[in-house]
Amino acid sequence: MTKHNLTTPEDSINIEEFMAKYDRESDYRRFSGLGGKIVAVIAIAFSLFQLYTAIFGVLDAQIQRAVHLSFALALVYLLYPARRSWSRNHLHWIDVILAIVAVAMPLYIVVFYNDLVLRAGLVTPTDMIVGTLGVLLIMEAARRVVGWPIVIVATGFVAYAFAGPYLPGVFAHQGTNLEQLVGHLFYTTEGIFGIPLGVSSTFIFLFILFGAYLEKTGLGKFFIDLANAIAGWASGGPAKVAVLSSALMGTVSGSSVGNVAGTGSFTIPMMKSLGYRPEFAGAVEAAASTGGQLMPPIMGAAAFLMAEFVGVPYIDIVKAAAIPAILYFTGIWIGVHLEAKRTGLKGIPREQLPKIGQILLERGHLALPLAAIIYLLVSGKTPMMAALWAIVLAVAASMLRRSTRISFMDIIKGLEEGARAAVGVVIACATAGIIIGVVTKTGLGLKLGSALIDLAHGQLLPTLVFTMVTSLILGMGVPTTANYVITSTIAAPTLVQLGVPVLAAHMFVFYFGIIADVTPPVALAAFAGSGIARSDPMKTAFNASKLAIAAFLIPYIFVMSPSLLMVNTTLPKVLMMTVTSLVGMTAVAAALSGYLLTRTRLLDQVLFFVGGLLLIDPHTVTDLIGLLMLICAFIMQRVRYQKQKQPSVSAN
Structure with a gap:
């Protein structure tokens, strides 16, 4: 559907070799x-x-x-x-x-x-x-x-x-x-x-099989074309396409590296061709692809385990994850927008982009199974039944137009590929069961929890930091599923002891287990992005960490104020928290990118960074102080911006 192919022969990669x-x-x-x-x-x-x-x-x-x-x-x-x-x-x-x-x-x-x-x-x-x-x-x-x-x-x-x-x-x-x-x-x-293998043997497998059929129908290509039509023309358009398409692809792929390969093979060369630094291009795709596991309605396999461990319906996990996921991707979007403005990068001419109406007309029906799965979960169906119907609907939806129709052999091949894709999750769940077995046999969970609280002197914030570091270290070599199982068994109960709601505690370790994929020194998604971008892996990883700064902040927000997870809250309170968090993340992104209206100076950066963090902290006093700091920084930016425009105005 895309009218203009911006990849070049030297940019092309063999996806199978790359993934291996x-x-x-x-x-x-x-x-x-x-x-x-x-x-x-x-x-x-x-x-x-x-x-x-x-x-x-x-x-x-x-x-x-x-x-x-x-x-x-x-x-x-x-x-x-x-x-x-x-x-x-x-x-x-x-x-x-x-x-x-x-x-x-x-x-x-x-x-x-x-x-x-x-x-x-x-x-x-x-x-x-x-x-x-x-x-x-x-x-x-x-x-x-x-x-x-x-x-x-x-x-x-x-x-x-x-x-x-x-x-x-x-x-x-x-x-x-x-x-x-x-x-x-x-x-x-x-x-x-x-429990991990129990969840794997029921609905996790079916959701993976559902993802295999969505890929067979060409939904991934539909998402990329749709993202191009929506955002390709904007400042730094290709980077915004990467953010949007990776968020959408998260509903199909539960793998950060797989997401990088699926969308990055298209978006990264396109970003480079329009002037993005290779390290930044790879980082954008890595940060966005990693967030795919956080994006409802189909999140990473660990989210299904969370529903079992916390004892709530999976739809509650979906609702709790919705606003944090939007904040995460908005944070990356802001980061790439400021980078594009700072470096003067333009979008792709509209005439070279696909038309959104035509895309929706030709392939919009491929997204019907995703809408159906949300409806089924909301209406009270079990995740297993919702996934089963979604598989049927994915095949049926492809039949609505000849151009998307999958053959009988494609259906058989989907069964094979779905099973093969599930193998890693099954073995990770079984191995995690060995760890859980030892914990329940020896009481290690309580011992480690007590030691963690003693180390933090009973204070919540240090305990959160220690839990974050543990999750990140485990995430350097342990898959998200096993990482979550370990940290939810040991660290999450510790947070609950300190008064954190159960769902917020589990979501906290879930987030940091995922974000390990872009955290140096072992950042697999960032290294995969650097492989496509042909960039320095560590520089790509550090750029990805800066872009994914929201993922390091959001978990602290919903622990301090669980209303962000739709826990015991009201709509006005959620809206207020979302707005202040967005403003705060924009300020932090401006501090890290060194640009808002114009290039920032040291004082601007300090005010933006500290003020942004204070706004993210969900309390009235910190919000007021943070807002005052941001107003001061914005005024200084505005004054310098006007001065920079004056010579060109007088010249005219």
Whole structure:
């Protein structure tokens, strides 16, 4: 639909190679022949199993989760080689054997389910062998598809379970033996087969499958063209297109890196061609793409876990996330607008852009499933049922016009790709279950919470800072899902002890687990953006952090004033907080970019930055002081701006 292609041959990238480099989950075998057919059959069967149980009712919890995990383990060992140097075109006999053994471990629970229930708490020698192998094979699967960091964290927790009697002070506990730990982790619903895997085996999988079908229908291209039509003509248009299209793509892709690859391969070269610095172009896409997991109605997988952990309907999570997500993307929008004004960057001529009316007429129907999913959630349908209907509607909507119609083979391929996309989440949830199992077995959560409060001397603000740092550090190597599980188990209850509402506490750790993707020194989304922009990775990461400053501030706002999350509030109060937060973020963005009406000086920057922070703090006194500081800074900016215009006026 786009009339003008601003990419050049040297800017073009191979998406598959790019994703394999920056996203471990995308570095899988792509083979044909018998091996490819076997993998395809397993993946399709996985999706059909999930659809069957969604339509006709889920099985008993442990059986449902065990079958779900068996499918995922089979795909991990067949798709992800033990060593990165091994061929991506052929199966290795070791991986085939490991796949068979790995599948058998969870299926042992399915086959001997009645016996295991009758002897609950008693672990036989056979149970011990199966359970131990199961835990080890899950850890190895996590190493392959997720990476070493989560394996190291899980191993550390397991070591803690055994080392309890030998530890000093508050972290000491009575300890456990191998039989007790394996029984707890593998044969109860408090370990590997706990809540994370339970959520994964029901509606998370279906939402991922829904995303696979949305991509098949061409919704991503529709979003990019729509964003171009809306914002491409404005000052710094390509950067605003990146912000808008990434916000929209967040409803399809739950991966920050995947979002960067999907929209960045188009927007980053376009930004560079119109004069944006490569570091800034990559940073814009990284910051915007990372926010995709924060954007309702379909957020990252951790948001579904949050609904279970907090004990509220998923639609409540969606409503709570709406205003913070709007503030986040508005903050990035303001940042790119000020950068465009500062450097004098123009937009794309309107005649080179697609027409919004024509786009909506030709492909607007592709967005109907998104509207439907909101309606279904609001009307009280369960997330699983909403996702199921959304999948049906996504296929049906594509049939409304010949140009968007997907074929029967596309439907089959969607089943395969959806299952493959879900594998990383399944294994991350299973590994997170090991961590949760140790926490519940040893009481570590309460111990760490008490230590955190003692370290912060019982003060909320230092506790928030320590929690933020913990989430960011974990986020450097642990996927958002596992990151959220760990921090929500340990840190969120600590915040609740200090009086923070449960939803605000969980949303706080959720935000910082996501924003780790653009936080140096390990900022995967920023590094992916730099890969497309061919820029310096660390400079791109620091630029992305500056643009995403709203994500570092917003969580503190809704902890201090939960009304931003629609918790016990009124509409006037929400509107007032939103307006003051927007003004505050604009001021902070002006301080960081060095520009508002004209280039800022040191005093301007200090006034904008401090005043902006005070406005963001939701209290009347701080709002008044912050507003006074911003007025002073704005007046100084206005005076200098008028002086700069005078020579050109007199010359005319």
